[in-house]
Each structure stands twice: as C-alpha cells, then as structure tokens.
Amino acid sequence: MSSPSFKSRFWLYGLLVAAVLLFFFCHERHFSGYDPASFALAIKYGYSVGQARPHGPGYPGFYLLWKAIGAVTGLSPHSTILAANLGFWLLAILLTYQAARRFYNQRTAFIAGLLALTNPLLLYYGNASELYAYDAAFSAFVVILLAVPPRNDTWLYFIYGLLGSFRLSSFLLSLPVVLISFAIYYFRDRSFSKIFLRLTWIKLGLLAWFVPFLVNIGG
Numbered sequence: 632m633s634s635p636s637f638k639s640r641f642w643l644y645g646l647l648v649a650a651v652l653l654f655f656f657c658h659e660r661h662f663s664g665y666d667p668a669s670f671a672l673a674i675k676y677g678y679s680v681g682q683a684r685p686h687g688p689g690y691p692g693f694y695l696l697w698k699a700i701g702a703v704t705g706l707s708p709h710s711t712i713l714a715a716n717l718g719f720w721l722l723a724i725l726l727t728y729q730a731a732r733r734f735y736n737q738r739t740a741f742i743a744g745l746l747a748l749t750n751p752l753l754l755y756y757g758n759a760s761e762l763y764a765y766d767a768a769f770s771a772f773v774v775i776l777l778a779v780p781p782r783n784d785t786w787l788y789f790i791y792g793l794l795g796s797f798r799l800s801s802f803l804l805s806l807p808v809v810l811i812s813f814a815i816y817y818f819r820d821r822s823f824s825k826i827f828l829r830l831t832w833i834k835l836g837l838l839a840w841f842v843p844f845l846v847n848i849g850g
Contacts, residue, residue, distance in 0.1 A: 636737075639737050646728065654720070659759050669684060670697070673694055673697075674701060674708040678694050695796075716761075722771075726772055733779035766801055789839075791836060793840060
C-alpha cells in the first residue's frame, strides 16, 4: 500500500476535526445515568467492584485510562470520561477510514469515515459518559487485525487480549470470529506455528490484566 497522499490526509484530518467540533457543541453537561455516576465514584474514591466503583464487571482498563487522563489533565471525573470517549470516537473514525482505504480506495475510505462520524449511535455515545463509543473503536481494530493487518501483526494479538480489560463482553463476542479466522488460515496454509504464536500472545494479553484484577477484587 502506498503512503497516504496530502489529499487523503486532508480528508481524514477534516473528519477528525469535525468530530472534535461536534463534541464541543454536543457533549453532555451532566451525568446521564447510574453507570456513569458509578464510573465517576471510582475515579474520585478508588476502585472497588464490591462497592460498585465501578459496577461489575469492573472495567479495569477504563479505570486506569481515566486515572491517567485525570492525572495528566486535572479534569473532573465527568470531563475525564467524556475526554476518553472522544478519544474512542476519533479512534473509531481513524481505524474505519484506514480499514476501508486498505480494502478499497480513498473515496470509499472517506465515505466510511463520514458514516462513522455521523452514525447516530456513535454520535450520541461519543458525546455521552457511557462506554459504548469504545465498541466502535474495538470493532474497527478487530477488522484491521483479521482482514487488513500490517506486515508484522503478531504483537497486535497481545493488544487484543489486553483490550479485554476494557469491555470483556466485546472481547468474548469477537473471539469466535478470531478463532474462525485461525481455522481458515490453517486450512489454507497448513501452518500451525503462527496460529500458536498468536494464541500465545492473546493469552499473555489476558493474563497481564486478569491476574491483577482477580487479586484486586479478592479472587
């Protein structure tokens, strides 16, 4: 794949800038429900699934991300969650754009990115303090991981396992697709070594967060 031209970067940057502008005009000003409030309590008073800070399953990846954003920026808990969701919204647009560009062409990539920008659900959750903007970014990541991976993609499977710390349901629901892709790869190339390596990286990514999580909540 050739390097992106100035024109392609211009359209991509335009989509990202439009998302930021929409966020500043449309983001929620107050907590929208019980779940975001429990996230804010976790940020303010510490991580405790037993005390619903946040509520189960706990979302340790989100908690660590929020604490990092808050430490760097000094934002309030509500603004910290919103900033993270803006990041996931931008990432969803970027990854969708790149996947479509690798699949098809520049024009299709722009249309795909525009759809990600204006999708009503993503437009809502990218501006609210719920967690679902993450799922769009995660889904686009899985598409790139399985369908249009970079040349050296093995390390991405470690990230895939690590992303289970954010929304474990997203990881589990996508895992059958990942395993089916491994089966297709095996029947096509009759090589198990690369599959084994990818599975190993997924397991390492899972263990990197799941063991500390179990220790933290007491088993």
